[in-house]
Amino acid sequence: MLTAIKSDGTWITLPEKIPANLLAEWRKSTDYYCPCCKMEMSIKAGNVRVPHFAHKNNSSCRASSEPESAYHLMGKRKLFQWFSSHGYQVDLEAYLPEIKKRADILATIGGNRYAIEFQCSVIPEIEFIERTRAYQSVGIIPIWVLAAKHLKRKSVYEFSLSGFQWLFVTGSCHHPFLWMYCPETNHLSVLKNLTPFTPRTVFAELTTASLTLLPPSRALPQNCFHFPFLPAWRNKRKDWTLHRVKTARRSDPFFEGLYLHHITPAAIPIEVGVPVRGMLLIETSPIEWQAWFYMDVFQEKKPGEKISMADIIHFFKKRSKKGEIKFRPLPLLHEKPVEYPLGQYIKLLEKLGYISKEEEGVFKVEKAFSIPFTSDHGQMMEKNFYDKHKLMMEKGNIQYNRG
Numbered sequence: 001m002l003t004a005i006k007s008d009g010t011w012i013t014l015p016e017k018i019p020a021n022l023l024a025e026w027r028k029s030t031d032y033y034c035p036c037c038k039m040e041m042s043i044k045a046g047n048v049r050v051p052h053f054a055h056k057n058n059s060s061c062r063a064s065s066e067p068e069s070a071y072h073l074m075g076k077r078k079l080f081q082w083f084s085s086h087g088y089q090v091d092l093e094a095y096l097p098e099i100k101k102r103a104d105i106l107a108t109i110g111g112n113r114y115a116i117e118f119q120c121s122v123i124p125e126i127e128f129i130e131r132t133r134a135y136q137s138v139g140i141i142p143i144w145v146l147a148a149k150h151l152k153r154k155s156v157y158e159f160s161l162s163g164f165q166w167l168f169v170t171g172s173c174h175h176p177f178l179w180m181y182c183p184e185t186n187h188l189s190v191l192k193n194l195t196p197f198t199p200r201t202v203f204a205e206l207t208t209a210s211l212t213l214l215p216p217s218r219a220l221p222q223n224c225f226h227f228p229f230l231p232a233w234r235n236k237r238k239d240w241t242l243h244r245v246k247t248a249r250r251s252d253p254f255f256e257g258l259y260l261h262h263i264t265p266a267a268i269p270i271e272v273g274v275p276v277r278g279m280l281l282i283e284t285s286p287i288e289w290q291a292w293f294y295m296d297v298f299q300e301k302k303p304g305e306k307i308s309m310a311d312i313i314h315f316f317k318k319r320s321k322k323g324e325i326k327f328r329p330l331p332l333l334h335e336k337p338v339e340y341p342l343g344q345y346i347k348l349l350e351k352l353g354y355i356s357k358e359e360e361g362v363f364k365v366e367k368a369f370s371i372p373f374t375s376d377h378g379q380m381m382e383k384n385f386y387d388k389h390k391l392m393m394e395k396g397n398i399q400y401n402r403g
Contacts, residue, residue: 001053001068002077003093004032004041011035013092014043014051016077023051035095036102037061050074071147072120075183076104079118079145082211083107099134106140109216113140118181119168120147128167129331144168144332148182148189157203157229158236159191169194170332173278173340175399177221186211193224193399195275197236198285199328203229227394229275234386237273240287241266241378253324254288261295266378269294269369270385275397276348279341283328290345292319294369301365309346309361316342348396352389 003013007030018026023045032041032053039061045051050070055061076092083090083105094106094115103115115135128144135142146168152160168178177192187208195203205228207221245265248255258265272294273287282289296315297307316339319325327338346363349355355363370385372378386393 001034001041001093002051002073003035004053005035005038006030006032014045014053016051016074018043018045018051034061035093036100069120071149071183072118075118075120075147075181076116078183078186078211079116079181080105083116083216086215086217088216096138096140098138101131101134103135103140114143115140116143116145118145118147120150122162122164125164125167125329128164129329132331142332143170143179145179145181148180148187151180151189151191151206153206154201155232157205157232159202159204159206160200161202162200166328167331169280169330171221172334173281173336175221175223176280176330176333188214188219190221192221193227193229194280195227195229195233195397196280196286196328197233199283199326201236202280203232224399227275227397227399229397230386230390230394233275234382237287238379238382240273240285241268242375253322254291257292257295257324261299263291263295266375267372269371270378270381271349271352271354271369274345274348274393276341276344277397277399278336278344281328281330281336281338281341283326284324289316289319289325289342292316292325293342293345298365298369303365303367305365306358307355307363307365309363312342312346313339344396348393351392351396 003011006012012032023043027043032043033039034041034053034055040056041053042056043051044054050073052068052073080090080092089108091106093102093104095102096106104118105116107114107116117131132142132144144167146165150165154160165178169176170179171177175192176194177190178194180189180191181187182189187210189206189208191204191206193205197203205224242265245255255265258268268287268291272290274290275286279286293312293316296319297312301307316325320327320338346355350357350363353366354369356366358364370381372381
């Protein structure tokens, strides 16, 4: 911790560096107490350690349950200075007695209160959600900022996000993003245009700016007016159809489903595994949940036959109840029903001419999906499909800031 209460009731915030003579004087001049649990604290500092307060005795204080690294201490101090240097009302390590939580930074902007949490260590999902809900219960908007050093980048547009990192996604289904910060470079980064391919693999755009050049009022990421991931998506999909079976478990229900429906991974219909808006709500790979739709609803239908949205949702929920389609917990994202990406997929199929709307909630099958017979045939079909529908799919996946 960087703040404490002195014996006379006044607050003290430790500076980044303390001369040895001043440190000795501060240690002798008064006692220091935790703002949260009121237990006695001492100043920890040295040649390596960042000056900070620590409880003298083992404490169950929530504020001290997470060991704070020098990286974390430096980060929240710099973020605090960033807000205060632009004239915002801001408190460092503000304790909120009504919810018994301590925010790294509490800022008041435009009449709203924001709790900024700079998170450098992994905490349980349930704790992340509980802290988020606690802030929201008292009208405080939580902003979780991920330590930038933990981001795993595979290529220009490809990243790997753990389940814990996905919790940081904020914004909306139409414009999701997550904040990251590195105190060592003093750079704030945004990962936006999030387009997940598997539970961990995501295509996204990374933008970075120095806090010295970026005022908080301009930190919100701009809308995405293009969708540059389609070539990489196609390559990833091709690799999946050729190699995913090699790592599949023998008892994997998805591959059992393919077998029972006489489909090999290499012969999955070209229309299965396409990007659609809002699919980050579903943790299961889009190839898999769209294939379940095909096997459950579409495969046995002939042109002219009807499909109801009620049946589509019924099978979708049945698969999710069995754990074959899983949803991604996104506590910071504006609410959308988990069926939303499924609805977007249905709309795409309608635009592509595979189904047509007969009446509200009822569709007529217009043509069958494209089933490749050989690998070469599949590559040719895939190329023709994306060449024909490239602009439509890119336009359909452009993300913008709408509820």
